[in-house]
Amino acid sequence: MQPKARPGFFPPLGRPGGLPHGGPNAREPSMSPPSAVAAMSSRQTLALAAMAAVAGLLVWPFSPVDSLVRAGCLTLLAIALWTTGWLPPWLTALAFFTLGMIGKVAPAGVVFAGFASSAVWLVFSGAVLGEAMRHTGLAQRLADRLAPALCPSYARAVAGTTLFSAAMLFVMPSAMGRAMLLLPILASLADRLGFAPGLRARHGLILGGLFGTYLPATTVLPANIPNNVLVGSMESVLGVVPSYGAYFLLHFPILGALRTVLLIGLLVLLYRDGSSRPARVAPAPREPASLPQRRLGWLLAVSVALWSSDAWHHIPAAWVGMAAALACLYPGSGLLPADAFGKLRFExxxxxxxxxxxxxxxxxxxxxxxxxxxxxxxxxxxxxxxxxxxxxxxxxxxxxxxxxxxxxxxxxxxxxxxxxxxxxxxxxxxxxxxxxxxxxxxxxxxxxxxxxxxxxxxxxxxxxxxxxxxxxxxxxxxxxxxxxxxxxxxxxxxx
Structure with missing residues (x-):
């Protein structure tokens, strides 16, 4: 059984707001007096001071620095706050947008370019599809099918999930979409193998699936956003682009295949401990899929087919995902609860x-x-x-x-x-x-x-x-x- 999560598409198992340094065993905040809620930690005070200093530099009318330095200060502030985790990441993003506009660092279309990016809408659509898999029980059903083949040892469990996730990059071109679809499956699989939230073995299993679908993707031409941006940049600057086969031959053997093997070994070495032996899992009984599971299965099959054939129909992966998300959110689909959108977390x-x-x-x-x-x-x-x-x-x-x-x-x-x-x-x-x-x-x-x-x-x-x-x-x-x-x-x- 999966642990009971908060409502919403991004149910945090860590600290409130999904802070980077939270953990699966982090406790919920108790009801506190208003004065306790308003108190800032020393790190939050330092972050506020840094934001104030950058804001002063950006808005001071007699500031001697040029636009390049101003952009550099804003960029450095955002990177530092995201890296240290002194503020919730979404709050750092809001500060970046606000300071960028107040200081006129760039036009609004540039400062808010992220909202026009396909990456944001892949996050949204992937979250909707992931929640639909959890709500209908399809993620648990897939985990039940995979678990018996992975249970003999932790090494086999990590290798199986990593290779399964890596294979997805050949049929689904968006790393973001793959991650959002795989994460609920990996969590259900970890539960099925007896790795409860908070165990190191569980983290290693999910890390294998996540890094297994992301790191090798840089070596397969349409499987990641930077790869596709590179092709576009080369075409505009150099007038030449690499072929799929040449790109694959040059990069995949070392940075793709060999790195995946090393990734598996590193995970087994770091995350295998006394609690890492998978539970013995009997094959799940062959019960017929429910109607919502069959509907979602067909929807995902069509989506994957469209994702893998984007070179033919030229519909970006983000909008294929949004069409699938719309189908899930539509009233009466049975794939999500009626109030699903109202519970969506935007962090x-x-x-x-x-x-x-x-x-x-x-x-x-x-x-x-x-x-x-x-x-x-x-x-x-x-x-x-x-x-x-x-x-x-x-x-x-x-x-x-x-x-x-x-x-x-x-x-x-x-x-x-x-x-x-x-x-x-x-x-x-x-x-x-x-x-x-x-x-x-x-x-x-x-x-x-x-x-x-x-x-x-x-x-x-x-x-x-x-x-x-x-x-x-x-x-x-x-x-x-x-x-x-x-x-x-x-x-x-x-x-």
């Missing part, structure tokens, strides 16, 4: 909108390009050191991703590709492909909205996601980048 939606808008502001203000060009002036790029050039170019994309988030890397770095190609003596295509190596390393969760949503939805505590991001990025940079470089040399792409 994750504002958070993702803020992250996307941050990248748009950094790009439109020229901040990202300025940082990249400054780095270009100091990087020791030379045709005589291809290994060093590979590391520096991938590192440049990684650092830019910390400032503008991962979808913002291609718009910032791709215009520099012709200059970079001349500096290292490579083809522009080879230099552009180093961006993939860079944005495949997720150093902190705020860079990748699907990871943020997992925290905000309450399925994972933020500290586990942050720690695992740091571990996997270190493993990728120090172990897989050198192997990837030699794979590129063997293919004749560089060197």
């Amino acid at each position: 994750a939606i504002f958070y993702v909108a803020g992250i996307v808008s941050l990248g748009a502001v950094a790009d439109a203000s020229g901040l990202g390009a300025a940082l990249a060009r400054q780095a270009l002036d100091v990087l020791p790029l030379s045709p005589d050191a291809p290994g060093l050039a590979f590391a520096l170019l991938a590192g440049l994309a990684t650092v830019v991703g910390l400032g503008v988030t991962l979808p913002g890397v291609p718009p910032v770095v791709t215009p520099l590709v012709p200059d970079l190609a001349r500096a290292v003596g490579w083809t522009p295509m080879a230099v552009a492909m180093t961006e993939v190596v860079g944005f495949s390393s997720v150093i902190l969760p705020y860079q990748a909205p699907p990871l943020v949503v997992a925290i905000q939805s309450g399925y994972l505590p933020g500290r586990d996601v942050v720690r695992f991001c740091l571990l996997t990025s270190a493993l990728t940079i120090f172990a897989l980048w050198p192997l990837d470089y030699w794979w590129w040399r063997w293919l004749g792409v560089v060197g």
